[in-house]
Amino acid sequence: MVIICKDIQSVREAIHKKKLENDKPYYEVKVSFVPTMGYLHQGHLSLVSRAKQEGDISVVSIFVNPTQFNANEDLSTYPVDIENDTRLLESVQTDILFLPTPQLMYPNEYSTYVSVDSMDQVLEGKARPGHFRGVATVVSKLLNIVQPHSLLIGQKDAMQCICIRRLVEDLNFNTKVIVCDTVREDNGLAKSSRNSYLSQEEQKQASLINETMNQFKNNTQSFNNRTEFIDALTKEIEKNPLMKVEYISIASQSTGLEINDDIYPPPPLSNLSLAVFFQGEKRKTRLIDVILF
Ligand SMILES: Nc1ncnc2c1ncn2[C@@H]1O[C@H](COP(=O)(O)OP(=O)(O)OP(=O)(O)O)[C@@H](O)[C@H]1O
Ligand SMILES: CC(C)(CO)[C@@H](O)C(=O)[O-]
Ligand code: BAL
Incomplete structure (x- = not known):
């Protein structure tokens, strides 16, 4: 049985x-x-499976962190199902589940924030002002509470990985950061809690994002420069009238900063990442994905 801790x-x-x-x-x-x-x-x-390989005790936290959401984002409607989550965590033999409340993490007099300043320059940081400050703050707090030897995070949130790596290095947390591969649906769509905002048919359409990214990545020689590449990829994705590209980024995997315009084709291992708004029947959903060049 997973041990559930609320404070x-x-x-x-x-x-x-x-x-x-x-x-x-x-x-x-x-x-x-x-x-x-x-x-x-x-x-x-x-x-969690990787966490079990890396250590002797696996700790998972579930906390919908209010400080990383902007006023116009989906904090109040973020999907929650603690019962099912607990079952899933038991199925992979998680040892401890930490379930803090917003009041526990941010009591009334709360006033300390952690900012990884370089994240203001990356496209995801510009698109979501304040987001990485919220992530860096909550991750710092959770690391201080749990004091883990290793921290497991997903490559899908590529810019978050850069933010957390920087944070852990700069503030000397005694924790090894391990970035794990993106798990996908059979059709290539990156698994994501927010996919639940989309119907099955909409998820099928959204899988074209990853398919198109891969096609373009394998065809860099068809474009003269990065602007042509990004414009053509944007056009291709937006052929589906339900999809609107927020940004497409070709960035260094270590800093998240855009690769210089005159470096084309992109160097091996740089990130091709994007955010797309999908106008579903129920609501608009922001989807992100990343692949490596
Ligand atoms: N498909 C995936 N494969 C591997 N790791 C993932 C995947 N999706 C999320 N993660 C990782 O799980 C951790 C917790 O992420 P989170 O709970 O925000 O899930 P999410 O599915 O990314 O949610 P959202 O839909 O809100 O983006 C993060 O480190 C994230 O990168
Ligand atoms: C790292 C994280 C748990 C911080 O709230 C969140 O950003 C997430 O789920 O990716
Ligand atoms: N996994 C990313 C969390 C967020 O979008 O706030």
């Missing part, structure tokens, strides 16, 4: 007890941590 003291005690119960000497027992916003899917579970 900071109890999650620290649960980790301490698990360390004592382990056959290894206390200071050799390793804790792996997977922070999430819940409504779990196979992408999240792949991180």
Whole structure:
């Protein structure tokens, strides 16, 4: 059974007890941590499986972090299903689930924020002002609470990975950051909690995003420069009238900053990432994806 902890003291005690119960000497027992916003899917579970390989105690948090949402984003409607999440976490033998409330994480007098300044320059940071400040703040708090040896995050959120790596290095957290591959549907659509906003038919249409990204990545020689590449990819995706490209980025995998215009084709291992608004029948959904050149 997964141990469910709703406050900071109890999650620290649960980790301490698990360390004592382990056959290894206390200071050799390793804790792996997977922070999430819940409504779990196979992408999240792949991180937990990796966490179990990396450490002796697996801790997952579910917290829909208000500070990383803008006023016009979907904080109030973000999908929640703690019962099903708990079942899924038990199916992969998670040891501890931390379930804080907004009031616990941000009490009334709360006033400290962590900003990774370089994230203001990356396209995802410009598109979501304040978002990475919220991510960096909550991840710092969670790392201080759980004090894990390793932190497992998903490559799908490529700019978030850059933000968290920078944060961990700059603030000397004693934690190894492990970035895990994106888990996809059979048709290539990256698994995401927000896919639940789309119908099955809409998800099928959304899978064209990844298919088109891969086609373009394999055809860089058909374009003279990066502007032509990005314009053509935008046009191709927007052939579907339900899809509107927010941005397409060709960026360094380590900084998230755009690769210089005169460097074309993009160097191996740079990121091709994007955000697309999908106007579904029920609502508009912001989808992101990333592949490597
Ligand atoms: N398809 C996926 N494959 C691997 N990891 C993933 C995938 N989707 C999300 N993750 C990772 O799981 C962690 C928690 O993410 P989160 O709870 O926001 O899920 P999400 O599906 O990305 O949600 P959203 O739809 O809101 O973007 C993050 O490190 C994220 O990168
Ligand atoms: C890392 C994270 C849990 C911080 O709230 C969130 O941004 C997410 O789920 O990717
Ligand atoms: N996985 C990303 C969380 C967010 O979009 O806020």
